[in-house]
Amino acid sequence: MKSLSGDLIAPRLAQLRREKPAMPVNRLLYECLRDAIHDASLPAATRLPPTRDLALQAGISRNTVMHAYEQLMAEGYTKGLTGSGTYVAQRIPDLAPVKPSPAVVALPGKAVAGRLSARGRKVVMNAKAQSTQWGAFLPGVPDVTQVPHAKLAQITARLSRELPPATLSYATNGGYPKLHQSLAVYLRQARSVVCEPGQIVVTEGVHQAIDLITRVLGDAGDHAWVEEPGYWGTRSILEINGIRLKPMPVDAEGMRFARNAAGKPPRFAFVTPSHQYPLGPVMSLARRLDLLAYATRHGTWVVEDDYDSEFRFSGHPVASLQGLLPGAPVIYVGTFSKTLYPGLRMAYMVVPAPFAAAFRTAQSELYRGGHMLQQAALAEFMDSGQYAAHIRRMRLIYSARRAYLMGLVEQSLGPGWVHEYDSNAGLHLVLSLPPGSDDVAIAADAAAQGVIARPLSNYYLGRNPRPGLMLAFASIPQEEMLAPWRIVARCILKACGKRAEPPVATPTRCA
Template structure:
């Protein structure tokens, strides 16, 4: 059996010129090793096969392998340790010539053009390269997650792990987790469902993609909230679904007038806490949307992303609970309640679609991570999940109160968006239309402060200007300094 180094060198030799003249074989092998060292394929300090072993793997004489090693030792690329072997030097030789990149004859240069779907997906990309720090929106305090307790459950399960936990997921996710999710949703969110209606996915994006793939066709249209969750745009774009932005007011999505409603296959809504502005969809609009969907063959996709964190008043029940047999797909996630890296979300579909969604999920994504799902199921059944939410609700309420007080003290209450509600993990600041919130976002990021420009959440003009500030991952004692930085940038921009 060949070593990895042997496989690497054989591949590179195959890409270089064939039928070498006398002495060219030595040069070619030297160039291949030099090139692999230059581009990092052979890491500094890594051990190479013995000359006898390398000669056997490559089909050369040992004299050739010995000559090449001695040559590269003399050039300073390798070092020979008596009784130990030959190693790549930690430091490159001074003024080392770069080996030319191997070229494959007859193959045209790789083109950089993407497919139309690829361009559409990249064009809609909004994900930040920074995912931690003040004031990153939508990020819970992952340091508060009871990691030791969860890891203990996972470790115990791993010691007696059955083969079923080590294979692909074919039933919409681990059965025990689907049971735990169903029980939790019935109690906490008034969702009417059974475990077979639940599909466990790797994040909300996968859940949304599965829904759009199975229930929509290229050329269909979708109502999306304006402003709204930016993550849905790439899912719709890559699946060929046309977006129809629908404005949001104090009652949530403003449904178009009956006589002017353009037919759409989907309506994507966040009725319990509109993202990002915060209003709750009124009961009248909920029933109006359900009635329209049932008459027109529309699917309502309810994204219930952070409903657990409401700090005043009663919990807001799900829209799905108003029409359990209706055209509503309920989507939830553990990213806000536990931590995003867990990569577990779920969709609740009507009972007659459960089996089809299970099959499609297995076919499209080949789900796995069943050990993690099993651990989460036990974590929930022990009551630890509900206890963690109660604990974090108190913590987040204090942090929201702190951020709001800073806004009121340094800027004024009028800077908080009028549609803001005391819920969720972020606060929205409103800015004058003449202020470039994208420029403010860039300037803040350069100074180590994260905020998202509100205009990013709009599909079309007119776009409101503002800043979306997450508070959940920032302890009260660490808010003042980044907030002062934010105020300085705002005031400087307002004077321009």
């Protein structure tokens, strides 16, 4: 699987091979990595790519990569963590200054910094977003081909001839007022959210909402509880804003925590209670009430990310956490990225009324929002009933695709592979892999054959992640699902040393 650090190393290695054709490749790779560590292109604590991945990305043998890694570790540049990988050491040996990367160009006049800031390096080197955002089993993407684009376009075209000039300027009130009203009605009816239109702030995606929450309510050095495993996007934004993360384990009832935990309470608790991301359990009522009581008692802000709650395929809808206890310090965050399409870049949050004005002011000051025409069109689309109708139709489509993929998994692998916390909801499945499996290598094998399956271990902060694969079914029709699934199944069985037939009855330890 490609990585950002691999993207950095591969071209540098290619340049060294041109400059020093007689030098062994393993020595060239060692020098390339050593110099990248010294010039902070690979800062302390950076995880180096797995040997298989870097070998594939650089077009060299895995043994060559292993020799270079072993030399770096022997000289103190890196350290290995069992089951986790190879990391750049916190303290590295001294070396004579290396020449700057060719990408750094000195400008006339005052000297300029030839490297990213510590914050910039953290963002770039820890990035998790896929460069490809469409394809078989890619998590987080709905079927954008099913969106009623023609109806939305008709509404937008008509409104574009009627909008007053003020709606074409910067947004200063947290979004289009009519959309606030439409969302308040929808959220009260569909999600049991207790809110008035004035509590709603429309943002450009969930990432902006989380960034705004963190900036308005948090300070550098504050702590946040985050789910383990959990969504990498939330963690990245918190870390870049100086919030210290405390991963909290997830079980069948959602995020687990001690009601009377000792120590300083966290400033935030970020949860996905209606369908935990990525594993899928629903937070139990008892645990929800415990969390609200804890937050109220200690002044902790609970941020409820309700990213895909519209797509539950059995049982009753799961009500929001926000509506359980009036006055609790809860901020509800929702999005149109899953119900319509991610490129719309529109999400929303419900904040307690006393804080609504502050959030609107901060949003205007930091981001200078806009897209009022699109918000006006979306408000009319919701008020006409077409939005709810679209969700009902997609719920049936996704339910059928999910059932079909479940059947393929059982036919190919046998029962017991879908994660134990699965709750028949959402837009993806999680497959549990046998203990000892290298899910990163399996995902890389599938990616080399054109199929994207995210490794579950990438969603953990701790050093003992459970291996698994995330397979999204939303964006791929049933008639196109079999071929990519066969690729994934072959990769799993090959990694576990099993023949394609007979099916594996239960996940056993990989060889």
